[in-house]
Amino acid sequence: MKFTKATNYALHTMMYIALVPAGKVIGVKPLADMLQVSPTYLSKILTRLVKAGIIVSTPGVHGGYKLSKSGKEVSFLDVIHAVEGTASLFQCEFEHGEASPLCLIQQEMNEAEKKMEDHLQSKKISDFSEKLGDSMKDLVLREAK
Amino acid sequence: MKFTKATNYALHTMMYIALVPAGKVIGVKPLADMLQVSPTYLSKILTRLVKAGIIVSTPGVHGGYKLSKSGKEVSFLDVIHAVEGTASLFQCEFEHGEASPLCLIQQEMNEAEKKMEDHLQSKKISDFSEKLGDSMKDLVLREAK
DNA sequence: GCGTGATTACTCGGATACAAGATGTCCGAGTTTGAGCGG
DNA sequence: CCGCTCAAACTCGGACATCTTGTATCCGAGTAATCACGC
Numbered sequence: 061m062k063f064t065k066a067t068n069y070a071l072h073t074m075m076y077i078a079l080v081p082a083g084k085v086i087g088v089k090p091l092a093d094m095l096q097v098s099p100t101y102l103s104k105i106l107t108r109l110v111k112a113g114i115i116v117s118t119p120g121v122h123g124g125y126k127l128s129k130s131g132k133e134v135s136f137l138d139v140i141h142a143v144e145g146t147a148s149l150f151q152c153e154f155e156h157g158e159a160s161p162l163c164l165i166q167q168e169m170n171e172a173e174k175k176m177e178d179h180l181q182s183k184k185i186s187d188f189s190e191k192l193g194d195s196m197k198d199l200v201l202r203e204a205k
Numbered sequence: 206m207k208f209t210k211a212t213n214y215a216l217h218t219m220m221y222i223a224l225v226p227a228g229k230v231i232g233v234k235p236l237a238d239m240l241q242v243s244p245t246y247l248s249k250i251l252t253r254l255v256k257a258g259i260i261v262s263t264p265g266v267h268g269g270y271k272l273s274k275s276g277k278e279v280s281f282l283d284v285i286h287a288v289e290g291t292a293s294l295f296q297c298e299f300e301h302g303e304a305s306p307l308c309l310i311q312q313e314m315n316e317a318e319k320k321m322e323d324h325l326q327s328k329k330i331s332d333f334s335e336k337l338g339d340s341m342k343d344l345v346l347r348e349a350k
Numbered sequence: 351g352c353g354t355g356a357t358t359a360c361t362c363g364g365a366t367a368c369a370a371g372a373t374g375t376c377c378g379a380g381t382t383t384g385a386g387c388g389g
Numbered sequence: 390c391c392g393c394t395c396a397a398a399c400t401c402g403g404a405c406a407t408c409t410t411g412t413a414t415c416c417g418a419g420t421a422a423t424c425a426c427g428c
Contacts (some may be wrong), residue, residue, distance in 0.1 A: 063295045063314070064372060071310050072299065087399070095299065101374050107401065120382030121398040136313065150208040154217065154240065164333055165216050168281065168325075169208070176321040180313075188309055209411060232360070246413050252362065265421030266359040 066105050070143045078189035079200040085124030090203035112142030137180040149173050211250050215288045223334035224345040230269030235348035257287030282325040294318050
């Protein structure tokens with residue numbers, strides 16, 4: 061796990077997508093406008109979320125993105141893993157082959173990372189999207205089609 | 206907090222420095238040899254540990270590094286903070302100025318990061334250096350001066 | 351034998367080169383909707 | 390009024406260009422121990 065700007069874009073975008081009413085979708089452009097971000101780059105990030113099964117995309121003229129059926133209870137960790145992959149934050153590439161096959165430090169870092177992941181796994185996107193201000197919710201409702 | 210190769214170098218080096226007997230020091234070259242790492246780069250990392258007060262350096266012909274007096278109970282987190290700084294792993298640079306002054310996502314990421322840091326704070330370097338193999342310990346004892 | 355200077359073996363810091371990966375842009379392709387146009 | 394075609398509005402994917410940052414090297418400076426030399 062690691063954090064880049066893409067992570068930030070993805071999490072914020074997910075907040076908005078979670079507010080899209082059932083049966084409707086929202087396009088990249090309004091999402092990019094709300095976040096003040098390049099639409100082309102954001103679309104690349106959304107593609108990763110699609111492949112992970114978190115959201116679905118409908119092509120065509122009135123196309124856009126919406127939550128997938130199983131995406132209702134998506135956690136922070138799910139989004140992060142979809143965008144950044146599941147590689148370990150810390151990676152020891154030394155050769156301590158003699159006695160200990162795997163690095164003691166690596167083991168400890170993995171445990172620490174797991175503490176963080178457990179916390180992010182317990183936090184759901186939908187819980188937070190509800191806390192958004194009414195102005196944000198109205199904005200999404202206006203743009204959803 | 207973040208993890209780079211420098212973190213890895215620092216943690217491994219600290220294991221060895223922790224084994225140096227009282228009154229003696231160990232130079233950059235033997236440390237770099239043991240880790241198969243560039244001595245000049247390693248010295249830059251050690252300089253950061255010196256400034257953080259974790260180790261002390263003695264210049265001159267028989268100079269080198271050793272644990273500082275207060276460095277006996279150094280934790281993993283102390284070393285990481287010294288090397289990488291204390292900046293947050295996740296940094297939201299969006300403007301949600303309207304209603305919420307600080308980002309809800311940022312708050313959650315900070316909490317998650319804190320879980321990890323708490324774990325790393327509780328792990329001490331000295332506890333691990335003792336678990337090293339005897340061959341490693343002998344190596345350090347031979348090189349310490 | 352003893353002080354004084356030179357040499358050596360180190361750490362320290364800045365400047366700089368190099369590499370990798372994140373960030374962002376461009377363009378072409380596929381897909382669906384809707385409008386226009388001819389029969 | 391029907392059906393066909395074409396244009397428009399989207400997502401998708403690959404191939405780039407750019408920019409940031411970690412990684413590594415080089416060189417000069419400072420410092421302390423040791424050695425050499427002359428008195």
